Amino acid sequence: MSSFNLSKGDRFSLSKAAPGLSIVKIGMGWNPNEEQGGPEFDLDVSAFSIGSDFKIPSDSYFTFYGQLRMGNKIEDKIEKGLFRPLTEDGAIIGAIDDPDGTRSNGDDDEDMFIDLTKVSHKIEQIIICCTICKYPHDNKKDHRTLALNFGQVNECYIRIVDESSGSEILRYDLKDQYINEDALEFGRLFRVGDTWEFEAMGRAHTGSLQTLVDMYT
Template sequence: MTISLSKGQRIDLTKTNPGLSKAIIGLGWDTNKYSGGHSFDLDACAFLLHADGKAKGIEDFVFYNNLKSGNGSVEHTGDNRTGDGDGDDEQIKVDLREVPPHIHRIGITVTIHDAQARGQNFGQVSNAFVRVVDELTEQEVLRYDLGEDFSIETAVVICELYRHGQDWKFQAIGSGFSGGLQALCNNYGLDAE
């Protein structure tokens, strides 16, 4: 049975799902009717965060140009440039057992590619969601629907996975940023250049 979360809620991932070791983080969205002449290209990213809440280098940043973390425990399955169709638009796979012990959190984000140049923002995006699926059983464990709370933002921290002792937990964040990928990288301690 899928558990639906609201913004700010936290839930045990591994304690309530003892067999969960490989998680698929599925992200999806639709765009509102918009006649700006450009298609929307939304991009999922994962930031692997140390105890200080910061990523330290490219090995801690998983996105369309760097599909695997340093040890391969976090993997982006590939860029979807249109978001067309139903279901997950992009996926990030996390092998919870293999995430290095110095990584305390994994921030899952979505940005709009070339948002400023194309005049696009999350106010024009609807039905955005994140879901966690047990890769081994293909069962959806939880889902967080973002709602329509955004206007000028061009990047959103969707959720974070974080360690709690030997277990992993999930927090629904839903926090928007202006400034796209650059703003997210700055937030997480990386230079996007």
């Protein structure tokens, strides 16, 4: 299967591209443009599974690094002994925090896994987000992180992989230069009848993760 490169605003039918698709890996990567001696640059991946009211049904449907707990493995694809977030319906296993944006061997910086067959009927769309971790939530409690923004991030992308075959289905490379914003709604998975589609959103905000929490909770 050839991977499709999306642009901002593009919509893509996952169900048509990969009939029988069940488990997908959402991979995200970036290269922070750090200054020598500058603050630590930590990006975090999260997801909001929302219903028809555009809110999460319960706290478990906010998938982020702070909700670490051992969940059922998705076909043993999750590393043994590592803790990841897990939604109430068991459909989403969230990312492990990568504090420095350093990846090797072509791996994504952070990833999450979604079993589309398990997503609760209460959920109409899953918003995949990326935010910059800032003081006082950063590891080193460095006030300088308050000035960080997506204009200092290069080669930021999101991709969707068919976990059963390992084939990349689509990829969206962020082209916009956000010089003030520190929170990004990267893309969304949404239902169309009994099928799933993806939209490359690229919608940026200020206020880091808290802004998104206020929107969807």
